[in-house]
Amino acid sequence: LSITIHDVARHAGVSVATVSRVLNSSGPVREETRLRIGAVAKRLGYRPNSAARTLKTRKTSTLGVLLPDLFGEFFSEVIRGIDQTAQREGYQLLLSSSHGDVGQIEAAMRAMSGRVDGLIVMSPAVDARSLATNLPSALPVVLLNCRVEGDSFVSVNIDNFGGARDVVQHLIGLGHRGIAMIQGAPGNHDSDERLRGYREALQAAGIAVETRLIIPGDFTEAAGYLAARQILDMQPRPSAVFAANDAMAIGALSAMRDAGISVPDEVAVVGFDDIPIARYLSPPLTSVHTAIDGLGARAVEILCTLLRKEGDPQPIHEILPTQLAIRRSCGAGGPAGNGAVDGSLEVKGP
Amino acid sequence: LSITIHDVARHAGVSVATVSRVLNSSGPVREETRLRIGAVAKRLGYRPNSAARTLKTRKTSTLGVLLPDLFGEFFSEVIRGIDQTAQREGYQLLLSSSHGDVGQIEAAMRAMSGRVDGLIVMSPAVDARSLATNLPSALPVVLLNCRVEGDSFVSVNIDNFGGARDVVQHLIGLGHRGIAMIQGAPGNHDSDERLRGYREALQAAGIAVETRLIIPGDFTEAAGYLAARQILDMQPRPSAVFAANDAMAIGALSAMRDAGISVPDEVAVVGFDDIPIARYLSPPLTSVHTAIDGLGARAVEILCTLLRKEGDPQPIHEILPTQLAIRRSCGAGGPAGNGAVDGSLEVKGP
DNA sequence: TTGTAGGCGTTATCAG
DNA sequence: CTGATAACGCCTACAA
Numbered sequence: 085l086s087i088t089i090h091d092v093a094r095h096a097g098v099s100v101a102t103v104s105r106v107l108n109s110s111g112p113v114r115e116e117t118r119l120r121i122g123a124v125a126k127r128l129g130y131r132p133n134s135a136a137r138t139l140k141t142r143k144t145s146t147l148g149v150l151l152p153d154l155f156g157e158f159f160s161e162v163i164r165g166i167d168q169t170a171q172r173e174g175y176q177l178l179l180s181s182s183h184g185d186v187g188q189i190e191a192a193m194r195a196m197s198g199r200v201d202g203l204i205v206m207s208p209a210v211d212a213r214s215l216a217t218n219l220p221s222a223l224p225v226v227l228l229n230c231r232v233e234g235d236s237f238v239s240v241n242i243d244n245f246g247g248a249r250d251v252v253q254h255l256i257g258l259g260h261r262g263i264a265m266i267q268g269a270p271g272n273h274d275s276d277e278r279l280r281g282y283r284e285a286l287q288a289a290g291i292a293v294e295t296r297l298i299i300p301g302d303f304t305e306a307a308g309y310l311a312a313r314q315i316l317d318m319q320p321r322p323s324a325v326f327a328a329n330d331a332m333a334i335g336a337l338s339a340m341r342d343a344g345i346s347v348p349d350e351v352a353v354v355g356f357d358d359i360p361i362a363r364y365l366s367p368p369l370t371s372v373h374t375a376i377d378g379l380g381a382r383a384v385e386i387l388c389t390l391l392r393k394e395g396d397p398q399p400i401h402e403i404l405p406t407q408l409a410i411r412r413s414c415g416a417g418g419p420a421g422n423g424a425v426d427g428s429l430e431v432k433g434p
Numbered sequence: 435l436s437i438t439i440h441d442v443a444r445h446a447g448v449s450v451a452t453v454s455r456v457l458n459s460s461g462p463v464r465e466e467t468r469l470r471i472g473a474v475a476k477r478l479g480y481r482p483n484s485a486a487r488t489l490k491t492r493k494t495s496t497l498g499v500l501l502p503d504l505f506g507e508f509f510s511e512v513i514r515g516i517d518q519t520a521q522r523e524g525y526q527l528l529l530s531s532s533h534g535d536v537g538q539i540e541a542a543m544r545a546m547s548g549r550v551d552g553l554i555v556m557s558p559a560v561d562a563r564s565l566a567t568n569l570p571s572a573l574p575v576v577l578l579n580c581r582v583e584g585d586s587f588v589s590v591n592i593d594n595f596g597g598a599r600d601v602v603q604h605l606i607g608l609g610h611r612g613i614a615m616i617q618g619a620p621g622n623h624d625s626d627e628r629l630r631g632y633r634e635a636l637q638a639a640g641i642a643v644e645t646r647l648i649i650p651g652d653f654t655e656a657a658g659y660l661a662a663r664q665i666l667d668m669q670p671r672p673s674a675v676f677a678a679n680d681a682m683a684i685g686a687l688s689a690m691r692d693a694g695i696s697v698p699d700e701v702a703v704v705g706f707d708d709i710p711i712a713r714y715l716s717p718p719l720t721s722v723h724t725a726i727d728g729l730g731a732r733a734v735e736i737l738c739t740l741l742r743k744e745g746d747p748q749p750i751h752e753i754l755p756t757q758l759a760i761r762r763s764c765g766a767g768g769p770a771g772n773g774a775v776d777g778s779l780e781v782k783g784p
Numbered sequence: 785t786t787g788t789a790g791g792c793g794t795t796a797t798c799a800g
Numbered sequence: 801c802t803g804a805t806a807a808c809g810c811c812t813a814c815a816a
Contacts, residue, residue, distance in 0.1 A: 086548075086570070088809055099787045104811055111812090114785060134549050135494075136809035138485035139792050146528075156710065159510040164503075167532050176545065178496075179529040182517050195526065198436075199484050220436070305714050331711070338714040360506065361681070364655050364688040366716045438793055449803045454795060461796090462801055486793035489808050 087130050096124040107132065145174060147387060148200035150192055151181035152207050155303060155331060157359040158376060162228070165380025166204065173388045175201070183207065186214060193218045202387045204228055204380075208272045212236050224390040226383045231273040235399045238390065240383045244274050244356075247372035247406030248281025249288075251354050252326055254370075254408060256289045258416050260324040260352060264297040266311040266336065268328035275303075278328045278356060297322060301332050308335025316343050316351075323351060324414070330355035330362055330371055337365060337413070348415030358409045368411035379404055437480050446474040457482065495524060497737060498550035500542055501531035502557050505653060505681060507709040508726055512578070515730030516554065523738045525551070533557065536564060543568045552737045554578055554730075558622045562586050574740040576733045581623040585749045588740065590733045594624050594706075597722035597756030598631025599638075601704050602676055604720075604758060606639045608766050610674040610702060614647040616661040616686065618678035625653075628678045628706060647672060651682050658685025666693050666701075673701060674764070680705035680712055680721055687715060687763070698765030708759045718761035729754055 089107075093100045098117060103125070105111040106118045113121075124130075138144050147170050151159065159181070170177050178200055180192040186209045196203065197219050205215070206228035215225060215237070227239040255263055265282045268275030279298070286293050299314055301307040308327055312335065315325060327333035333355030340347055347353050347367055355362065358373035386400060410416060439457075443450045448467060455461040456471045463471075474480075488494050497520050501509065509531070520527050528550055530542040536559045546553065547570055555565070556578035565575060565587070577589040605613055615632045618625030629648070636643050649664055651657040658677055662685065665675060677683035683705030690697055697703050697717055705712065708723035736750060760766060 086809095089811095090809080100810080101788080101812075102786060105786090108811080112785060117785085131544070131548055133489070133809050135485050135488035136792090137811080139483070139489055139794090139809080140811050142792085144485075149529075153514075154510075156510045157506040159513075160504075160506050163509075163513075163529075164532055167530065171530070171532070176549070177529045179499075179513075179527045180517065180521070182514055182521070194481070198481055199526070305711060309714070334711055334714050338716070341716055361655060361684055361711070364659070364684050366688070366691050436793095439795095440793080450794080451796085451803060451805090452801085455802090458795080464801060467801085483793050486808090487795080489792090489810090490794045490796085492808085 086133070087128050088133065089130070092121065092125050092128060092130050095128060096121045144199060144201050146176045146178050146200045147384065148178045148196040148203040149180070150183070150189060150196070150203065150205045150207060151179070152189075152209070153182045153184055155329075157330075158357065161376035162206070162380040165377030165382075166384050167380075168377075169381040169384035173384065175384075175388075183209075185209060190214060190218045197223060202226070202391050204383050204387060206230065208269075208274075224387060226387045226390070228379065228383050229274055231276075232401060235401075238386060238400045240379060240386065240402045240404065242274070242374050242376075242379060243403050243406050244277035245281040245284070246403075247356060247374065248278040248326070248328075249285045250281075250406070250408055251356070251370070251372050252282050252285035253289070254410070254416075255324045255326065255352060255354065255414060256285060256291070258324075258352070258414065261291055262297070262320060262322035263291075263324045263326060264299065264315045264318075264322040266299050266301045266308055266315075266325065266327040266332050268332075269302045270300065272303075275328055282326055301328060303329050303331055305331050305335035305338070308332030309339045310335075312336035312339035313343070316340065316345060321351075325351060325353045327353065327355045330357045330359045330369060333369055333371070333413075334365065337369070348413055352414045354414050362409070363411060365413070367413045370411045370414035371409050373407045373409040375404065436483070437478050438483065439480070442471065442475050442478060442480050445478065446471045494549060494551050496526045496528050496550045497734065498528045498546040498553040499530070500533070500539060500546070500553065500555045500557060501529070502539075502559070503532045503534055505679075508707065511726035512556070512730040515727030515732075516734050517730075518727075519731040519734035523734065525734075525738075533559075535559060540564060540568045547573060552576070552741050554733050554737060556580065558619075558624075574737060576737045576740070578729065578733050579624055581626075582751060585751075588736060588750045590729060590736065590752045590754065592624070592724050592726075592729060593753050593756050594627035595631040595634070596753075597706060597724065598628040598676070598678075599635045600631075600756070600758055601706070601720070601722050602632050602635035603639070604760070604766075605674045605676065605702060605704065605764060606635060606641070608674075608702070608764065611641060612647070612670065612672035613641075613674045613676060614649060614665045614668075614672040616649050616651045616658055616665075616675065616677040616682050618682075619652045620650065622653075625678055632676055651678060653679050653681055655681050655685035655688070658682030659689045660685075662686035662689035663693070666690065666695060671701075675701060675703045677703065677705045680707045680709045680719060683719055683721070683763075684715065687719070691716075698763055702764045704764050712759070713761060715763070717763045720761045720764035721759050723757045723759040725754065 089100050089103050093103045105113050106121045183189040189207050202224040204226050227237050232239045283293050299311040355371040358371040362369040362371050439450050439453050443453045455463050456468045533539040539557050552574040554576050577587050582589045633643050649661040651661050705721040708721040712719040712721050
């Protein structure tokens with residue numbers, strides 16, 4: 085029913101081999117023939133059957149993307165970066181997200197193997213063994229924001245540690261000593277690294293790390309709200325709060341407002357991620373700015389060099405830098421307005 | 435290099451035909467043979483080559499998803515709904531987003547045709563002609579939140595009109611007469627429908643629709659901020675603002691805070707979409723709640739019945755209902771706190 | 785410069 | 801119940 089290379093060949097009065105040659109610019113074809121075939125192909129609206137092509141060449145021109153069940157802003161930005169870069173590189177995207185446990189993600193990996201040329205995996209649950217047993221060993225894989233054991237895989241990460249350390253350092257610089265932290269989801273790599281950065285900053289300043297100041301959370305607004313209520317009840321009460329992401333910071337701000345606590349006058353609050361609305365909050369939220377779309381984009385770029393076999397065979401571990409976005413919620417910096425309309429990024433270097 | 439159906443056949447001492455029969459449960463196979471083949475296949479770690487299978491059967495077990503370049507929360511929710519449902523129905527997802535103009539989306543459609551069994555298209559830019567000329571006429575398509583002309587296509591929409599009408603009606607019920615609206619992106623279907631709902635509510639209440647009260651926007655926080663500044667300068671100043679989405683409402687809240695205007699005491703503000711953080715804003719934002727993930731889920735369900743040829747051939751136009759989520763920003767309803775921690779949806783019927 | 789033919793891994797149609 | 805075998809649409813030596 086569909087139109088094939090044979091139809092084109094017949095209409096152009098040549099063999100399928102010649103048609104194939106002009107389509108792929110492989111092998112020599114007389115200029116006149118090339119033009120004629122091109123015209124016929126266009127006139128007939130010919131589209132090469134990608135299944136047949138894949139069967140023959142073993143190339144799918146498709147990249148697989150495996151994501152966990154993640155949160156609004158972050159998700160869309162990662163995808164945006166991946167999508168735009170893949171498009172530019174001539175790849176389609178086979179997406180599978182919303183994975184809770186390891187079993188689901190392994191099933192997705194198996195379903196994708198054979199249908200993609202390479203894979204981008206973002207999952208706190210996945211490990212080297214899991215990858216090895218569920219994927220063809222020849223399939224190039226780039227790990228995104230994952231805990232990486234050893235050097236068996238290529239990975240791209242955000243500088244969670246450095247970003248957290250910097251923002252806590254900033255709080256310390258403002259004179260804060262009692263600094264609470266609201267943790268991200270347990271077992272999550274980002275979460276652990278941000279906690280590590282928090283610890284590092286305190287220790288570097290000679291401040292004791294108090295366990296009671298580290299409150300569990302799960303990256304949701306509701307968790308931030310609950311954690312903040314807990315923090316407000318503490319004796320002595322901390323003068324600053326570092327939430328492991330902006331969503332929890334927003335929950336915390338909400339809780340403080342409900343409790344009649346002024347931010348930043350009574351308690352300073354900072355977040356992580358610098359989501360777009362951070363600057364529109366009340367007060368505008370100090371956060372750690374990360375180029376989330378850049379994370380996705382970089383992963384695709386690396387994957388593509390792997391596919392072209394350009395890259396040196398040794399594994400790459402890339403870490404994307406972060407920047408402090410200082411606004412009013414920390415009590416230092418930021419004009420009275422929120423700079424919403426001047427178009428400036430309002431992002432400052434560390 | 436990879437292991438094929440021939441290998442399985444050889445190891446099991448049968449023909450490829452028999453192996454194929456047990457794999458697809460097509461045709462009769464003696465129980466003993468079936469078991470033996472199954473065991474061999476598992477032992478060898480055999481995975482059917484999907485390209486070959488597609489070439490033969492003309493089925494890809496893949497759904498295409500075409501999305502515009504859209505905004506954080508909305509995007510991830512739509513995808514989540516699509517993904518989960520597709521997974522349950524046994525389909526993979528070929529995704530292409532970040533499309534600005536018609537040309538890009540048409541290119542994406544062409545790139546997908548032949549690689550998917552069906553297509554979900556969400557784009558304000560696409561029309562019937564565009565679909566017809568760029569897609570095989572046999573390919574089932576479901577339109578998402580699109581303007582639909584005639585009955586040539588199946589579509590799923592959110593009740594933009596009804597939701598907007600209800601929330602404006604609510605403002606009117608609270609005594610507001612001067613109600614400004616911040617519009618969404620020009621040319622966008624959601625945007626137009628929400629405007630239509632706004633008009634309808636005013637007219638039904640016998641209030642004249644004033645053009646000066648309708649401010650252009652584009653669904654971003656920045657646009658909401660700018661629009662609100664404009665509104666605050668008006669003489670006489672409106673007593674309520676309906677933003678066509680929550681992001682713009684957030685921008686508007688921010689502008690009012692900067693201007694020292696109290697919400698809802700001096701000006702009431704309402705949004706549309708009810709994104710998760712709406713209830714954590716200051717004050718908690720009254721909005722129109724929509725099950726965005728339900729939108730995606732429903733689209734996949736309909737597409738699947740189309741693929742099974744179960745559905746009646748006549749086109750379906752489904753409209754998903756909305757609900758008012760009344761909070762403090764409109765001046766009516768909501769406790770002093772924001773109900774953040776009691777787990778209730780805080781969504782009320784119209 | 786062009787054509788012929790074999791095969792990629794499956795499924796499906798026949799006979800047996 | 802099982803086994804040959806012909807497609808599916810394309811690419812690519814090898815021949816001409």
